[in-house]
Amino acid sequence: MSMVANLLYEKRFGPYYTEPVIAGLDPKTFQPFICSLDLIGCPMVTDDFVVSGTCAEQMYGMCESLWEPDMDPEHLFETISQAMLNAVDRDAVSGMGVVVHVM
Known part of the structure; x- marks a missing residue:
């Protein structure tokens, strides 16, 4: 860092x-x-x-409401996907499309 x-x-x-x-x-x-x-x-x-990028302001609220400690990978994937898609829908500058990787 x-x-x-x-x-x-x-x-x-x-x-x-x-x-x-x-x-x-x-x-x-x-x-x-x-x-x-x-x-x-x-x-x-x-x-x-x-959160980072042009849609960070939109993502903070969504992530704070959906995020929970110790989520299983499927729930985490769904949470990230929903937050990203909602943020991209609200911010025209952020581009189109999302790729989510959960390790």
Whole structure:
């Protein structure tokens, strides 16, 4: 995460127009880790979910209402799919289509 944050901060006056999401396992505890970074590299670390992109405002409300701790993969897939499709329907800039991968 630090490397990506430093790269984004270095280009803050001519930023890369991206909001990366970093997911993986913490190397010390092997617990799941997820965070997102804004255009200038400021991280938002959370324990449950992150949203990113042009439709982030629309997705926060949907994700907060649908997300529950310890969801099974099928329920998680359905929740992510519904949140993404509803956000894309409400934001014309976000594009068309969604691909969801649950590991």
